[in-house]
Amino acid sequence: MLVATAVSAEREAVAAASSGTAHEVRLPGATLHRADGHDLLAAGVGPALAAASVSAALTAAALEGAPYRLVVCAGIAGGFQPGAPVGSLVVADDIVAADLGAEAPEGFLPVTELGFGTVSHRPPDSLVREVAAATGGRVGTVLTVSTVTGSAARAAELRARHPGALAEAMEGFGVAEAAGAHGVPVLEIRAVSNPVGPRDRSAWRIGDALAALTGAFGKLGPLLESWNPHERTD
Numbered sequence: 001m002l003v004a005t006a007v008s009a010e011r012e013a014v015a016a017a018s019s020g021t022a023h024e025v026r027l028p029g030a031t032l033h034r035a036d037g038h039d040l041l042a043a044g045v046g047p048a049l050a051a052a053s054v055s056a057a058l059t060a061a062a063l064e065g066a067p068y069r070l071v072v073c074a075g076i077a078g079g080f081q082p083g084a085p086v087g088s089l090v091v092a093d094d095i096v097a098a099d100l101g102a103e104a105p106e107g108f109l110p111v112t113e114l115g116f117g118t119v120s121h122r123p124p125d126s127l128v129r130e131v132a133a134a135t136g137g138r139v140g141t142v143l144t145v146s147t148v149t150g151s152a153a154r155a156a157e158l159r160a161r162h163p164g165a166l167a168e169a170m171e172g173f174g175v176a177e178a179a180g181a182h183g184v185p186v187l188e189i190r191a192v193s194n195p196v197g198p199r200d201r202s203a204w205r206i207g208d209a210l211a212a213l214t215g216a217f218g219k220l221g222p223l224l225e226s227w228n229p230h231e232r233t234d
């Protein structure tokens with residue numbers, strides 16, 4: 001399994017859930033922290049760098065003859081209120097690129113309406129349900145944005161376009177695109193550090209969110225390690 005976070009503080013929060021000592025594996029384009037049979041990667045902020053880093057890790061694993069069974073995108077996120085309060089955990093049932101497209105006089109057009117690509121990746125249903133049950137996480141759409149929302153108007157616009165959205169972050173769709181290109185299932189787990197809305201960096205509760213991430217992964221170890229994509233029922 002590969003767990004991809006944006007920054008090293010998030011990677012360390014995930015690592016704190018297991019007792020094993022990690023060693024570094026340096027690859028072209030990515031440095032893995034390997035412990036207890038899984039790899040952790042601080043893949044960078046934003047969908048492009050996250051996709052490039054995860055793609056490097058997936059390619060290296062495939063060339064070694066040991067492909068990953070699962071890629072998990074994990075980290076902190078903004079939560080849409082009141083569905084995802086600060087400190088809560090969100091498990092994505094849909095990983096959606098919210099700003100990939102074009103503006104038109106009639107509104108935003110997703111890239112799919114321009115005839116290109118995709119804007120959504122759906123993690124395996126059964127795994128989403130099991131992870132949510134084990135962690136107490138809320139299940140919903142997690143948006144991937146390249147610009148952190150900073151106004152009530154933008155938050156309302158995103159909610160209108162994505163009524164099922166519980167959280168926004170900046171890497172999920174990039175990680176999912178990389179995993180999808182390798183045919184590997186993907187999951188996104190986010191701990192809410194701040195409300196989505198008017199920018200107020202002083203209101204971010206990063207420590208609480210990182211602690212929630214550690215708590216979640218503490219409950220997930222055996223479930224994720226033993227999950228077999230070939231036994232999926234969905």
Ligand SMILES: O=C(O)c1cccc(C(=O)CC[C@H]2O[C@@H](n3cnc4c(=O)[nH]cnc43)[C@H](O)[C@@H]2O)c1
Nearest residue numbers: 006007009045046076077078148149168169170171
């Ligand atoms: O300053 C720190 O100590 C620190 C520790 C851990 C993480 C950070 C980050 O700034 C991570 C950036 C990361 O967080 C996601 N994020 C969090 N809130 C939002 C949001 O409201 N909208 C979009 N993204 C959000 C995002 O995935 C960033 O990559 C700092």
